[in-house]
Amino acid sequence: MLKDQDLIIQFQQSLGKEFAFTQLVKRHQQKLFYQIKRMVQEPADADDIAQQVWIKIWNNLDGFKMESEFSTWLFRIAYNETLNFLQKQKKRTLQNFPEAHLGYENASSVSNHPKSTKIQIALERAIQQLPEKQRFVFMLRYFEEMNYEKIATITGTTVGGAKANFHQALKKMEEIVKKD
Amino acid sequence: MSQKTENTTLSADKASVEALFSTASLTAYDVKIKNVAPDYFTNFEAKLLVQIAKSHKVKPFFTIPKWSKIAIAASIISLILTGYLFIQNSQHNTDLANQITLQDISTAEMDAYLNENESLVEIDWQHEINKEGKNLETLKTPISKDSNNTQ
Numbered sequence: 001m002l003k004d005q006d007l008i009i010q011f012q013q014s015l016g017k018e019f020a021f022t023q024l025v026k027r028h029q030q031k032l033f034y035q036i037k038r039m040v041q042e043p044a045d046a047d048d049i050a051q052q053v054w055i056k057i058w059n060n061l062d063g064f065k066m067e068s069e070f071s072t073w074l075f076r077i078a079y080n081e082t083l084n085f086l087q088k089q090k091k092r093t094l095q096n097f098p099e100a101h102l103g104y105e106n107a108s109s110v111s112n113h114p115k116s117t118k119i120q121i122a123l124e125r126a127i128q129q130l131p132e133k134q135r136f137v138f139m140l141r142y143f144e145e146m147n148y149e150k151i152a153t154i155t156g157t158t159v160g161g162a163k164a165n166f167h168q169a170l171k172k173m174e175e176i177v178k179k180d
Numbered sequence: 181m182s183q184k185t186e187n188t189t190l191s192a193d194k195a196s197v198e199a200l201f202s203t204a205s206l207t208a209y210d211v212k213i214k215n216v217a218p219d220y221f222t223n224f225e226a227k228l229l230v231q232i233a234k235s236h237k238v239k240p241f242f243t244i245p246k247w248s249k250i251a252i253a254a255s256i257i258s259l260i261l262t263g264y265l266f267i268q269n270s271q272h273n274t275d276l277a278n279q280i281t282l283q284d285i286s287t288a289e290m291d292a293y294l295n296e297n298e299s300l301v302e303i304d305w306q307h308e309i310n311k312e313g314k315n316l317e318t319l320k321t322p323i324s325k326d327s328n329n330t331q
Contacts, residue, residue: 018229022225022229025224025225025228026221026225029221029224029225030221033216033221033224034210034213034214037213038213043216047224050224051224051227051228051231054228054232055228055231055232055235058232058236059236119201119202119205120205120208120209122201123201123205123206123209124209126201127209141190141193142193142194142197142206143210145190145194147186147190148189166193170196170197170200173200173201174200177200177201
């Protein structure tokens with residue numbers, strides 16, 4: 001099985017561009033899609049963003065210098081695209097529903113549900129209320145088990161910054177859960 | 181950071197999260213996220229290639245490099261400028277000619293011109309007279325009443 005670097009070289013030398021690209025997609029699409037979906041929730045939105053990310057990859061892969069791993073670069077683009085999407089969505093929501101800035105109110109009251117569901121609802125609510133960057137870092141660390149060096153490169157911060165983001169996310173989630 | 185240290189740190193981070201929310205709820209959350217149609221990823225590749233083909237810009241058959249465009253533009257501007265200056269210059273000369281009046285030409289200049297041209301005019305007259313075969317003297321003979329007399 002060809003490594004990412006070999007597939008990229010194949011792409012850059014135009015020796016079966018489509019084949020090389022498709023192989024990269026097959027290898028990385030699931031992790032990428034899940035990470036985006038954890039951020040945006042809606043499958044259709046996640047699908048759109050994922051497509052945008054891969055189109056950017058296709059358009060810029062010729063200039064990729066392999067200074068970092070391909071997956072790092074891929075997630076970096078996904079990070080930017082996802083945050084752009086969420087920013088636009090927030091603006092649209094505030095324009096249509098000015099009271100939306102008051103917080104996440106969609107879930108039903110936690111107290112009426114069984115314990116397991118309570119925790120589930122609390123978890124979803126806590127995740128949704130995290131600032132986007134902290135949410136992205138939290139997801140990458142917990143669900144993708146990614147190291148802080150890689151997270152730092154993806155989010156454009158330092159290792160210390162990435163660690164701080166994760167622990168701030170955890171602290172915030174704790175506060176949200178205690179409120180409920 | 182060594183892999184061992186990293187693994188320890190990762191375990192510690194995950195444990196912190198699981199202390200807040202149960203492992204089961206976190207797992208259930210991720211299962212929900214990963215719940216997609218069975219053929220979603222297979223179809224995604226095909227759909228993606230179609231999108232790439234659509235979004236990929238079509239290059240024109242003939243492209244002019246940037247510097248060539250600048251050179252062509254400069255040439256056209258030069259041509260227009262040269263033409264404009266030429267026309268302006270011609271108009272200026274015409275205007276100049278129109279501005280010269282007889283009063284501006286000195287007597288000596290006029291005499292010189294007339295003398296030169298007069299001699300040219302004289303030669304022309306003599307030539308015409310010789311051509312017709314008429315003598316100036318014959319023109320002095322009075323004309324008879326009977327002008328139809330051919331003898």
